Amino acid sequence: MLARVSSTPSFKRLPRAVREQQMLDAAVKVFSRRGFHAASMDEIAEDAGISKPMVYAYLGTKEELFIACLHRETARMVLAIAGAAAPDLPPDQRLWRGLRAFFGFVGAHRDGWAVLYRQARGSQPFAAELAAMRARLVDVVAGMLDHALRARGREVAATELEVVAYALVGASESLADWLADHPEAEPEKTATRMMNVAWLGAAQLLDGVTWRPPAD
Amino acid sequence: MLARVSSTPSFKRLPRAVREQQMLDAAVKVFSRRGFHAASMDEIAEDAGISKPMVYAYLGTKEELFIACLHRETARMVLAIAGAAAPDLPPDQRLWRGLRAFFGFVGAHRDGWAVLYRQARGSQPFAAELAAMRARLVDVVAGMLDHALRARGREVAATELEVVAYALVGASESLADWLADHPEAEPEKTATRMMNVAWLGAAQLLDGVTWRPPAD
DNA sequence: GCGTAACCTTACGCACGAGTAGGTATGCTC
């Protein structure tokens, strides 16, 4: 009414695409800090430097907004890992590169990742979303195992593979959580440790066998 | 006022301890089905066959109630696993028994476990609670590894052990989630698969080496 | 220079559910 030019002297009108990204940035930040429920649309809007109805106009309801966050972050992560694929390498190399990319990504997006995915695990509407993306990862890992097995002339039931892949993915997620909680930890080192336990197994670790990252 | 004897013809007055257990049962059920936030105290009260103020009188606020659920379920789980300890067995035996007990418990408390712990991961107030109990598990596993290592005259930094233990616990939790989502799956079998990946590692699995449960 | 469409605001309605006030019945003790 009266105080109009209070906050920003010249207040920029920005095109939709830009504002949407700002909003998503803010949303990820606030959802991370507060958790889905405790986060308020007002705070997100304020953090984005915009007013609430704009958020509704562009990204829809709170749930839709959260899902949009999930999608963007997931896409980024998949992209980061996809670059490390190289399907013609031996399995240990592929596993190593995948893990390195994964932990590298998490390390670079600590607050983003951790709480976002921790959130998504819980509440019904997002669990499906999250499960879908986890399934993609599991499929990739299972496919890798299957590929390696066939190359050795062996074959294993799909369920069996899925469960093993699931365990590996789960272990990685846990270590990702650990990484997100320990700001001083190095992603590369964490990936190496994960590689050790996943590739070698506890029996060999106890016997002093260790796996070390290749020169590259 | 008028409809008093509607629900239960003879309505029993029960001692506090009994009612508290009924309330906790109901709370676990409702929290599981709906998630922490979506669960309403009214629904919990109704499910327990009691009115809301009783819940407040006995178990306190919604948060306190949830924490009470967590504590009870955690205690039950620790108890179930503790019985399988046997510290003088070789490490593979100990790991196997621990895993079997763990998955057995989860299989027997499917709705209880899954959503309760999935919930707790997310929201701030409970994360601490959950982290504490997870830390106990991690310590146990790390201690086991340390014990085994010393017996072989080797020694490893505590952080190193912790991370490996963390990965193992994480993988188990993931498979527990998987188990909770697949009603047809057998706990024993799941434990075996977990044992395979944890003890042997991917490299040996690919080579066709498998671990099989002992006759016991 | 003027319309119009996109951008952006303030200010509110409204539902929902946590937590409570105050009162009633029941059993146990002496």
Place this chain on the structure above:
DNA sequence: GAGCATACCTACTCGTGCGTAAGGTTACGC
């Protein structure tokens, strides 16, 4: 069988925060 503690109820208050109605303001095309 009076008294007292404990179990239990109905019926509210009230904060909080999602989602929206209705209206300003700036840029851009013509």
